[in-house]
Amino acid sequence: LENKKFAKMTVAQFLIPSDKVAHVQLGNYLDHALLVLTKTGYSAIPVLDTSYKLHGLISMTMIMDAILGLERIEFERLETMKVEEVMNKDIPRLLLDDDIVKGIGLIVNHPFVCVENKDGYFEGIFTRREILKRLNKQLRK
Amino acid sequence: LENKKFAKMTVAQFLIPSDKVAHVQLGNYLDHALLVLTKTGYSAIPVLDTSYKLHGLISMTMIMDAILGLERIEFERLETMKVEEVMNKDIPRLLLDDDIVKGIGLIVNHPFVCVENKDGYFEGIFTRREILKRLNKQLRK
Numbered sequence: 356l357e358n359k360k361f362a363k364m365t366v367a368q369f370l371i372p373s374d375k376v377a378h379v380q381l382g383n384y385l386d387h388a389l390l391v392l393t394k395t396g397y398s399a400i401p402v403l404d405t406s407y408k409l410h411g412l413i414s415m416t417m418i419m420d421a422i423l424g425l426e427r428i429e430f431e432r433l434e435t436m437k438v439e440e441v442m443n444k445d446i447p448r449l450l451l452d453d454d455i456v457k458g459i460g461l462i463v464n465h466p467f468v469c470v471e472n473k474d475g476y477f478e479g480i481f482t483r484r485e486i487l488k489r490l491n492k493q494l495r496k
Numbered sequence: 497l498e499n500k501k502f503a504k505m506t507v508a509q510f511l512i513p514s515d516k517v518a519h520v521q522l523g524n525y526l527d528h529a530l531l532v533l534t535k536t537g538y539s540a541i542p543v544l545d546t547s548y549k550l551h552g553l554i555s556m557t558m559i560m561d562a563i564l565g566l567e568r569i570e571f572e573r574l575e576t577m578k579v580e581e582v583m584n585k586d587i588p589r590l591l592l593d594d595d596i597v598k599g600i601g602l603i604v605n606h607p608f609v610c611v612e613n614k615d616g617y618f619e620g621i622f623t624r625r626e627i628l629k630r631l632n633k634q635l636r637k
């Protein structure tokens with residue numbers, strides 16, 4: 356049955372580990388974040404500190420929104436504003452041993468969810484693509 | 497069984513219709529596309545012509561890539577370049593009566609896929625969120 360195929364699995368089994376995840380650091384300026392996003396091609400990435408604790412997410416849209424002034428795009432703000440002034444701090448988090456159903460519930464509204472350990476250190480990300488790959492495989496059996 | 501729950505469904509049953517889809521037009525300049533993307537909050541949207549034929553997709557990343565020069569961000573290009581010079585024309589397409597399994601196969605690698613009718617006119621989009629909503633609901637029964 357369908358419930359059996361995803362059941363009893365955990366977030367850890369679908370994890371993209373931290374060493375594979377593009378991110379920026381607290382203290383980075385917006386121009387650096389814009390460069391990382393443009394070059395990696397990702398639309399949103401995690402913001403960590405030097406000890407790999409998770410602080411939020413930053414996206415292209417958040418950066419653009421911050422520099423879109425009333426009369427013109429205020430590009431100089433890219434060099435004066437830091438990621439922490441613009442990032443989304445209110446983000447869902449998962450633990451490695453969380454049930455997969457909890458993870459799927461979150462990715463309905465989030466393209467990816469950050470995974471941390473019990474002390475708040477970044478372990479990696481849980482993405483829509485990994486879940487859809489498995490669903491696609493199961494539907495074609 | 498799992499295959500029965502998604503089986504025999506078509507793309508049409510998950511469609512977000514064209515009147516709900518943010519898009520830009522052929523001939524628009526990049527600054528207009530950047531504004532639409534920033535204000536709607538979407539990271540990529542379709543490019544249509546005046547008769548609602550589908551021509552490609554444009555994203556924040558494609559625009560940024562086009563204006564990121566070697567020495568500085570060449571913001572003036574936002575007013576001189578058009579969406580057709582930057583958009584991705586090589587995109588998958590679905591038809592309304594395509595099997596859902598074909599759609600799921602495509603959204604493994606694409607956050608959304610444009611749906612058109614047999615004459616190439618834009619009908620709407622097929623998104624990851626709509627499929628994940630249903631999967632989430634089924635897993636919780």
Ligand SMILES: Nc1ncnc2c1ncn2[C@@H]1O[C@@H]2COP(=O)(O)O[C@H]3[C@@H](O)[C@H](n4cnc5c(N)ncnc54)O[C@@H]3COP(=O)(O)O[C@H]2[C@H]1O
Nearest residue numbers: 375376377396397398399400466467482483484604605606
């Ligand atoms: N460089 C690349 N190589 C291969 N495929 C690529 C790609 N960039 C984008 N994609 C495809 O586009 C989808 C959406 O990417 P997006 O950057 O908007 O949204 C991404 C991004 O915000 C984040 N993400 C994924 N992988 C990441 C990584 N290694 N580092 C940082 N963030 C990542 O998670 C979101 C969902 O990712 P997901 O894999 O489900 O879905 C990805 C993937 O299917």
Ligand SMILES: Nc1ncnc2c1ncn2[C@@H]1O[C@@H]2COP(=O)(O)O[C@H]3[C@@H](O)[C@H](n4cnc5c(N)ncnc54)O[C@@H]3COP(=O)(O)O[C@H]2[C@H]1O
Nearest residue numbers: 463464465516517518537538539540541607608623624625
């Ligand atoms: N204004 C908003 N309201 C509510 N939720 C929002 C939202 N903007 C983004 N989201 C959430 O973030 C996901 C990724 O959005 P993104 O813009 O990167 O990627 C989107 C965007 O490129 C496109 N898209 C979705 N709806 C659209 C629309 N009405 N018009 C134009 N493009 C749309 O399809 C991709 C996948 O969308 P999906 O719904 O699966 O997944 C969406 C949705 O879960």
